[in-house]
Amino acid sequence: MTDSNQDRRRFKRIAFDARTELSQGSKSWAVHLIDLSLKGLLVERPDPWLGDPGEPFTAHIHLNVDTEVRMEVRLTHDDHGHLGFVCEHIGLESVTHLRRLIELNLADHDELERELAALIQV
Numbered sequence: 787m788t789d790s791n792q793d794r795r796r797f798k799r800i801a802f803d804a805r806t807e808l809s810q811g812s813k814s815w816a817v818h819l820i821d822l823s824l825k826g827l828l829v830e831r832p833d834p835w836l837g838d839p840g841e842p843f844t845a846h847i848h849l850n851v852d853t854e855v856r857m858e859v860r861l862t863h864d865d866h867g868h869l870g871f872v873c874e875h876i877g878l879e880s881v882t883h884l885r886r887l888i889e890l891n892l893a894d895h896d897e898l899e900r901e902l903a904a905l906i907q908v
Contacts (some may be wrong), residue, residue, distance in 0.1 A: 799823045800891040805848040808859075816867075819847065824881075824888060826859060826872040841863065845871060848886065855880045858880075864898050 799821040806819040806829060815838060817829040827845055837843065837863045848856040857880065859871035876884070 807846045809844045828868055828870050831867050831869050853883055855884050
């Protein structure tokens with residue numbers, strides 16, 4: 787389970803600290819968010835970790851009390867104490883919040899537009 791090098795280069799990751807949970811069916815885990823992008827996220831692997839890598843997960847990233855980014859994600863790698871997830875689906879409201887967060891952290895509007903165009907092509 788690995789990300790393609792092309793996707794890693796195409797989507798800039800930003801370090802961000804926010805309360806984050808992963809859920810799968812009736813199971814859920816509080817996780818430490820390391821970074822995120824328009825295409826996915828990287829978290830520290832919780833202990834114990836009982837997630838099924840063959841089934842989808844939902845990531846809940848709480849930006850503040852009223853604002854959450856919710857993504858349907860798939861596990862792409864589990865190594866060195868980190869779990870990497872690729873976004874399979876994100877709703878319009880969540881992508882709007884995520885876009886604004888990345889825009890504030892990139893400080894380069896053109897780079898954000900390139901990433902959004904690449905996301906649409908994926």
